[in-house]
Amino acid sequence: MAADGAEPAELYASALLHWPSQISNLEQKRAAAQRVVEHVRDGQVVGIGSGSSSYLALWGIGERVRSEGLSIRVVTSSYETELAALRFGIQLLPLGSVEPEWGVDGADEVDPHGRLIKGRGGAMFKEKILWHTSRTMYLSVDASKHVARLGQNFPVPIEVDRAAVELVARELDSLSCSGYELRLAGGKDGPVFTEAGNLIIDAWFDEIPHGTHALLKQLPGVIETGLFEGYAFEVL
Numbered sequence: 001m002a003a004d005g006a007e008p009a010e011l012y013a014s015a016l017l018h019w020p021s022q023i024s025n026l027e028q029k030r031a032a033a034q035r036v037v038e039h040v041r042d043g044q045v046v047g048i049g050s051g052s053s054s055y056l057a058l059w060g061i062g063e064r065v066r067s068e069g070l071s072i073r074v075v076t077s078s079y080e081t082e083l084a085a086l087r088f089g090i091q092l093l094p095l096g097s098v099e100p101e102w103g104v105d106g107a108d109e110v111d112p113h114g115r116l117i118k119g120r121g122g123a124m125f126k127e128k129i130l131w132h133t134s135r136t137m138y139l140s141v142d143a144s145k146h147v148a149r150l151g152q153n154f155p156v157p158i159e160v161d162r163a164a165v166e167l168v169a170r171e172l173d174s175l176s177c178s179g180y181e182l183r184l185a186g187g188k189d190g191p192v193f194t195e196a197g198n199l200i201i202d203a204w205f206d207e208i209p210h211g212t213h214a215l216l217k218q219l220p221g222v223i224e225t226g227l228f229e230g231y232a233f234e235v236l
Helices: 026-037 052-068 079-087 124-133 162-174 212-217
Strands: 012-014 045-048 073-076 102-105 137-139 156-160 177-182 199-205 222-225
Touching (some): 026 052, 052 102, 073 079, 102 124, 156 162, 156 212, 162 199
Parallel strands (some): 045 073, 102 137
16 A cells, blocks of 8 residues: 555555555655755766665656666665665666765754764664765755754664674663663564664663764674764755
């Protein structure tokens, strides 16, 4: 069933490849995706992030490739956008092997200082590579993603090596963390595994001062966090 009354074709790359859940604020995300698609030029290498906003942008790029015969190559940060790109007939390049002219990604939260929380899709490690290598990044978000305080609505995802879950949990107890939990899967028994094969601890903080990402990365066993600090981007 299509989300929010959308035409089925917009959310289904194939009968076996479709966006798995209802997309919130779909009309706003459609509008932002259309603005992203307007940046496409023949011959470009484009970075595609994770989440529903990136998926909708990729769908629009695929439509332009088909209708205009454009030669576009993409680098993706998640399995769902990788598989969708293949289904749409767009050539894939390995992540980290090139510098995309520009990239598009979404976010869970954006604060007034340009800091982000990302990681509900479990692709923080690959997303950081995409953001670092893309020459320009467009952030495709709806109005609900803008918050006065980072951590207002979402926890900070912390990607952790499987051998270090208990160790990281003990260390979080000594920090200004108000709560944490191992992220469990919805479609399988047991925990969620990230795109890089690690586990996720979702940690809540009453305050997230600048530098929290660096502090968490110092903990043994922490692979990556969903805190994005110091990245330049244009909000769509």
